Amino acid sequence: MSDPLGGLLAAPPSIVAAGVEVFSTALRQQGVSVTDVDWRPPGFGSPEDLAQLALDPRRAAANRAAVERVLAAGSVLVDVRPAREVLDLPDRTLLHSGPPLTWEKASGPMRGALMGAAIFEGWATDPDDAERVLAAGEITLDPCHHHRTVGPMAGVTSPSMWMWCLEDPASGGQAWCNLNEGLGKVLRMGAFNEEVQTRLAWMRDVLGPVLQQAVRSRPEPLDVKAILAQMLQMGDEGHNRNRAGSLMALRELSPSVVAVDAPSSDIAEVLRFIGGNEHFYLNLGMPTAKLAMDAARGVPGSTLVTVMARNGTEFGIQTAGTGDRWFTGPANTPVGLFLGDYGPEDANPDIGDSAIMETYGVGGFSMAAAPAIVRFVGGSVPDALATTERMYQLTLTENPAMQIPIMGFRGSPTGIDVLKVARTGWLPQINTGMAGRVAGTGQVGAGLVQPPQQCFEQALAALAEESRAAG
Template structure:
């Protein structure tokens, strides 16, 4: 011991940096480690994490869930009315929304506005006053899209007369998932707008556009979605907030098939024009494809792989493969980004939408390295986009070789979020997203970057630890 202290010592300081400063002032040499306790210092969360680390049964479960995710082949097979695809919508006055469950009185403005618009679209009420009275009298009920294997961007509203994309996983008993159609930008239902213009567009989409897309698929046959997404990643998309390339690739398949149909020429032209004017048209298909891949990974006992991340404008919710359909929620984080002229952070709703299913599947914010131009929309620099993709490698089970990033020497996108790594490394999943105005009907006011809240992951691990130790 005397010999040890007769040598010059270097101290590794884990904790307050001021401890290292005191050692330096006394003539010693200290290295201040950038260390924080896991789980943001949550004692029970830290204990749950410790119980779930280095457990062979958990590693095996995660490998199983990851393999199911990687093997999935999401394929666009049909267009159906929501009431036909999801019978519960036809049996009752039920409306689906984005994110985890939430009561009407707790909803943010855009979701409430979108629900009222859906009620008008369904002709359950003649005006907004009557529509709100129906809701307050309990005559309309609400559930998350995810409870019915569906996803929708922003407010995520799905009601019985809306058309849905039908996506099957051809490697998993052709299990189906659903997503609504993308309305484009501006005053649209998903941002809470519910004017006559919005309802008129929804009526056209539910009739002429739906007929055109269904007829197109009869001509083209099933369309595999992973190849489109993979190619789009090499063309500057990240298939969440930027879908210009993916929509163009889809158009290459849509147009020849539509021209073969017997539909009136004017209807075909209007459908093609609508898609061409909407670079976000592929977003809803990207979301459905990601939902399909992650559905394959659900319900693997003991797995800590995240299979859902979703937001309702108030709370952020996640689900783990190993805990089934249980939601773990925390207040949604604000979005940091770029605002349209005349708007600022004080106007914004909290994080909103099911579109974080793309990040859950390893694209979107996880694939920003493939889309340096996205920073012009969400903020930051191309270097930030690349660093975000690299950072996500530290919280995932592996990569998806189907989706590669040219800027990272064609490395696979980080995929398979491991809740343990999030809590242990204190690195939160990155999400790039649109920003909705907090008031219904105003619409999109910007776009930016946000993260999932840590508490969701801490609570999920605590529940899984309790479940395993019963």
Template sequence: MTHVVSSGIDLLATAVEDQAVTVTRVDWRPPMPGTAADLATVATDPLRAAANQQALAAFLGVTARLVDVAPASEVLGLERGHFLHAGPPIGWDRASGPLRGGLMAAAAFEGLVDDPEDAAALFESGSFTLEPCHHHHAVGPMAGVVSPSMWMFVLADDTAGGRRTFCSLNEGLGKVLRYGAYDDTVLTRLRWMRDVLGPALQRAVRGTESVDVTGILTQMLQMGDEAHNRNRAGTLMLLRDLSPALVGSGVDTADLAQVFRFIGGNDHFFLNLAMPACKLALDAARDIPGSTMVVAMARNGTDFGIQVSGTGDDWFTGPAQVPEGLFLGDYGPEDANPDIGDSAITETAGIGGFAMATAPAIVRLVGGSVPDALAATRRMHEICLGENPRWSIPVLEFQGVPSGIDVTRVCRTTILPQINTGMAGRVAGTGQVGAGLVTPPAEVFPAALARLAELSRQRAATTPS
């Protein structure tokens, strides 16, 4: 019996089938242009298989717990005039509108200027210090701006050698600092978060057993959240865990009512715990020679960057893309800034856009259809080293979410990671204009592959024959 395997054009397979021959179609594509030699080099690297197994196991072995809430000046050592931002390194001269707006709001919040717009000249002159959140074991959604007086979630893992990660508190939706807004309502909210919300959460967290954030992620993925743009179940579970300690914390009852109202009415509140939980797990997989596993994807509104386990702290960057999706009110594509934020750390860990099959309702926010969501999760498995048995998807027979993005698989299949994201207005001060889907610029993966191949050749040259 003749059996033909066909790849490429369907016309050829159909012609053979018309002759009563059994045909198996294979979805094959040529690798990304210019990557063939580097793919061959990395494929023969004797460290690669074991290194990737080690990296994936280290990532999967982390249990992230919320252990404290404290000001950034205390836990990150930020001083007056020192600001963190989302994405790879960038200066004021290339900063996007929403990043500039977020920095201006933070400068006014810190009392460095009376009018946020007066901060622009100080940033332009180099009077203030800018660094990526990732360089301080932190992550920030959208603009990701962190200043000394902002309160931070502190996550830790007992098995991670004392490793900790950090993220600011979530402001809610609409006109907020992380979307580049800086009017009086933004500053008033930030001051309330500094004076009331942060201290109340600190009392609650310090007055109870640590909150198992990884465990909450496990449950929320089975309750219709994908932990990037849908966090309703996660937020309510967090509030459930903290409520007894909040009530017994001694916080003024009027302030306590505000705290409950704010968290309960902010479906995205848990996002700022999901993100550092993902970073904590991915940081455990860093710095393993030979590993091709991606450990960070981040955007600053101008550049999209990735970091890879086997290449240390190097960033591989390309131009951030404008998401495609749904817009608020009268806003349209011309109003949207290119992709921004550290929240793609969720996709790097296998949730968010990688787990859309578990949250079909997300398509009403970011666009597409339910079949698209299911297909996206299946497609992401093709570029990952494995799956996460703790984070499973009921509709896919409780299959674990795809985990461990592999640079070589991305280059070989040309399938790019899918990210679902909010969209910030291009002009500073606008706020959120929509939400949608986006992928990294394709060139960042061949660049990372080239560096991996270079390191592999260097090791081979120094290894005795």
């Protein structure tokens, strides 16, 4: 009888490894012969645009200046206030994640979150009424990023929601984010039922006021950036895994919370809510990253990416050298693990401002710091290590404040470079949650996703055009 494998197993395997060295190094340590091949995806962009940016005499100094601002930025928690006070929102305005969006183009989870917020604010009486007023244009929609604000998933922020207020001691910059609702059926995932409305009302009437008193009574502002740095050394990556960060935030805030002049039942419920919310820190980490990336805005000649954000329909990026201009493409659907009986057909395309974490160099860029994350988003531990190795090749520097233990305490890969992305053909890696595509569903899973290449193609062309104009 002939060998069905054609003698494949008759001799030791011959292994050819492509990409980062972590795989071939591990095999060699086990005495396996490995041949390395320097392969990578094809690059993109016109040769003229690539040459224009590569030879721009401003680029090195501009990127150095932008990176220095990012690394120097700090983040301290100074207050908790309602959105109507800090954002100066026009009447009947809702903020949302990602680039600009209209109701007609909004996805299911975005529509669900907008409808839920309209009901929460009393601008609509029920879901049908909310859909009517939104479709009629009676409520203005504007991106969170246009207001120095970030919001996870749908990111919908309304005037009555309480906001974390953070400042950068280095530049004086400010950034804001609403409070995290927890997991499951929540507004940010597009749910809007009675359970969601009851929680939002409690957060408005109890959680926000208690946190405001607690934060204001602290002897000194909470150093949120320091917590993020510690998280990476405790198994978190700062986007989809925030367990250590949330516990550290609870430890820092709880002495002030218990001293708040409020009913003991309210204090107990606030502590239970924070302690049971593994993503409590995320809404502090996101404005921390926003502060750092905003510090790099407006540097002519810089090819550094300052924003990556998604609204459930489109993915958008901004760069230091092109200011507030958006470069967009269709949002991809994450690939990962699903909750319960949900599957790929239930997932909405990528959504949320939380990709600001990867823009800053944590989250998917620092997966090596949190190998346990693969149990939540899929993949394997070697995948997590290889992803971080690959992200170093897309970035301009390493952040010494954000050290990754398993990488020999190397700083996280920071400062996505449009030119490097175009040259390598590799796209940034993002860890993300998945919202159900049907409004009202809530979370269906978590996974991994990349931006559409079109965003970087557009940014590359715009940066080259700006370079030519600068002469």
